[in-house]
Amino acid sequence: MDGRDLVRSVESVGTAGAAQGLRTVRAAWRRWRADAGGLPPRGPVRARVPGAVREVQPGPGGGLIGFSRSELRIVVAVNGAVFWGWDGAAPEPSYALAGRCPDPDPRAVLEPHKDGGWRVVAERVTVVVSRLGAVEVLTPGGVTLRRDLPPRWWEPVGGGTARWMQRSEVPADARFFGLGGRVPGPRLRDGVYRLWNTGRGRGWGRAGDPVSAAMPTQVVVADAGTHLVFHDSSWDGTVTLREGEEGAGSGHDRAGTSELRMDGGPLRCWVMVGTPARVLLAWASLTGAPALPPAWALGHHHARWGGGGEAEVRGVVEGHREHGLPLDVVHLGSGHLDSREGFTVDEERFPKLPVLADELRREGIRLVSVVAPGVGEAAGGPVYDGGARRDAYVRGASGEVVRGVSWSGDAVFPDFTGARVREWWGSLYAERLAQGFAGFWHALDEPTSFSAFGEPTLPRSARHALDGRGGDHREAHNVYGLCMARAAYDGLRTLLPGERPFVLSGSGWAGVQRYGGVRVGGAGAGWPGLRASLALVLGLGLCGVPYSGPDVGAVDGAGSPELYLRRLQLGAYLPLFRTHSGPGAGGGGPWEFGAEVLRHARGALVERRRLLPYFMTLAHLARRTGAPYVRPLWWAAPEDRALRDCEDAFLLGDGLLVAPVLGPGVDRRAVQLPRGRWYDTATGRAYEGPGRVLVDAPLGRIPVFARAGAVLPVRGDDGGTELEVWAPAPGRAGGGLFVPDAGDGWEEPEIERYAVRWSGARVVVEREGAEGAGGAGRPVRVRGLGPGVGQM
Helix, strand or coil, X not given: CCHHHHHHXXXXXXXXXXXXXXXXHHHHHHHHHHHHHHCCCCCXXXXXXXXXXXXXXXXXCEEEEEECCCEEEEEEECCCCEEEXXXXXXXXXXXXXXXXXXXXXXXXXXXXXXXXXXXXXXXXXXXXXXXXXCEEEECCCCCEEEEECXXXXXXXXXXXXXXXXXXXXXXXXXXXXXXXXXXXXXXXXXXXXXXXXXXXXXXXXXXXXXXXXXXXXXXXXXXXXXXXXXXXXXXXEEEEEECXXXXXXXXXXXXXXXXXXXXXXXXXXXXXXECXXXXXXXXXXXXXXXXXXXXXXXXXXXXECCCCXXXXXXXXXXXXXXXXXXXXXXXXXXXXXXXXXXXXXXXXXXXXXXXXXXXXXXXXXXXEEEECCCEECCCCCHHHHHXXXXXXXXXXXXXXXXXXXXXXXXXXXXXXXXXXXXXXXXXXXXXXXXXXXXXXXECCCCCCXXXXXXXXXXXXXXXXXCCCCCEXXXXXXXXXXXXXXXXXXXXXXXXXXXXXXXXXECCCCCCHHHCCEEECCCCCCHHHHHHHHHHHHHXXXXXXCCCEECEECCCCCCCCHHHHHHHHXXXXXXXXXXXXXXXXXXXXXXXXXCHHHHHHHHHHHHHHHHCHHHHHHHHHHHHHXXXXXXXXXXXXXXXXXXXXXXXXXXXXXCCEEECCCCCCCCCEEEEEEEEEEEEECCCCCEEXXXXXXXXXXXXXXXXXXXXCCEEEEEECCCCCEEEEEECCCCCCCEEEEECCCCCCCCCXXXXXXXXXXXXXXXXXXXXXXXXXXXXXXXXXXXXXXCCCEECC
């Protein structure tokens, strides 16, 4: 602890309220003392590298390569994914993986290679291991996608956890994406990115840290192809990226580099290669299909964090109804809890919460409750006592229950890395369901323990079950939110087996998509926060989490009407669309910003509702294929370098391109279009890509383009689904999908496939069926038949 920490500790007493401030100071000192006595002291270390190849044992899909000071197991799976692990590291146990690992590819054989190395040749990938332990991943045509240099370990001389470093090289033209989504992204520039889930209470660092869903998952896009690499260690670490440079210096390319340093855990990784769609499909097959949200969760959410009560909720609902604004979900923050204690209700503010919930549900509006992991440390509370009887709380290295600080004051924290604790916690949601809540959003699940100085989390020396393996918080921290989401999801599946759970995490790790989505929060203040929110959603989607979104609105009352409207317009095209207000921000309704903002906001909200069948289709496709709803422009053409560098627009599924306004005072903006014909949905004007176009972006809307030949399922005026078809370019055909959904439940609906073609001067839409194509069977509206093509 330094002088700055002491100053912050004093300041916290005055700014957080005397009682809570003193708690945070005491908690910080407790954590510091626990780690000082509970973590192994730092001492001399011994550096180690693999050495030279000594022996080889071929096996299914690959084999074991022994070096003089290490060993490497490498396996190519039947889905084309490559696994390798050093020093006995196996794919399991892993919190990232879902179910059984894919079988080895029987056709992949470990064979000698030049210069004393070895290689495995498979249908989709070739892996070459040098005699000193470098691992190179190549395309079937022999072009290098990445080269991992021999790793290095630093092992304590007296025994203990070893730190390690893995340095990798990629082609000079490659671009980095992912790492759980980063504020400066979606393309990740040169910098150091930390892998430690942390709430943003103290702002961002230079690289956009901290983030609450950091994942050691990178997507690398280059001319040679796309690949995803995942280093399966949940320990604290950093990734240092440096983009390459073509023709640097003497005319030779300089490779891009990625240097991963981890404080512990196994050195093991997975690599998937191919098209972006194939890569994400393989990733989903490993880490699990994304949870399918109920249909209502794709509508408009509104969250109210602070005080108020039943009258305020009714006021929010009535305000939306009065101004003709669609509303599907209302989120209640900690203000609805009794003394901010979880699984309780403030009876003064909400005397008849189940009645209110039932009335709103009859109007088509669901209630969602916030849930935080911290349990108030007070004997006699039903949650605290139930956990104490089950020994459910995290303990320190010396055996005492770890105490931290949460909303309600001094708190203890369940150990969600134990199956018995997850089962108990999941059963607690019965109380929330009885109050009428239909879904849940998790907060402070990094986990956060308020602290006057140091890290706002549990001591690193705190002990965790880790599902029978045992370990400390250094390993458990990053997977804590994922395990909490699993507890909720599994509990809701038991309590309401006929309904799809809605679980929205604030934190997460690889595989969290199995249990629900991730809320990226307010993503920061001002216009930089607006740009950051898009980067975070795109980054999470590329890491396998398709359902996410920022909070739209002025949480602290700040922000101009223009910024509010641009946030709303972007949010209407993101998977999770949640407006949010907090203390000092009023009710957060667009009518508070004047008649003009209200009129334009209504247009954005109505358009979101019109697109709900399309969003539901994207949700089903994400579950089946792993493809995110929101995709970078390079998704369909990663070889197009201009698209790889475009960060201010995105694809919504295959059919739409959205170009949000991310700066003030903008009424026209340039848009990079991929190859093909694209229609401006507002004007119907057609443009031919690839190239850049300059289009209007008035305050009332953001530019949205439809791909020629696209079939978009949309909500018709009668509430049913109709097909909005955009005419193919002359001589071309098109098509699209629609997945009808009853709104909830587990039935697998049949995918409706539509083909679009020209027949003379007419556009014909046919549904493809088992007995050949037939009529569309649904109302069809063809657009894009106007004359002329816009100039580039």
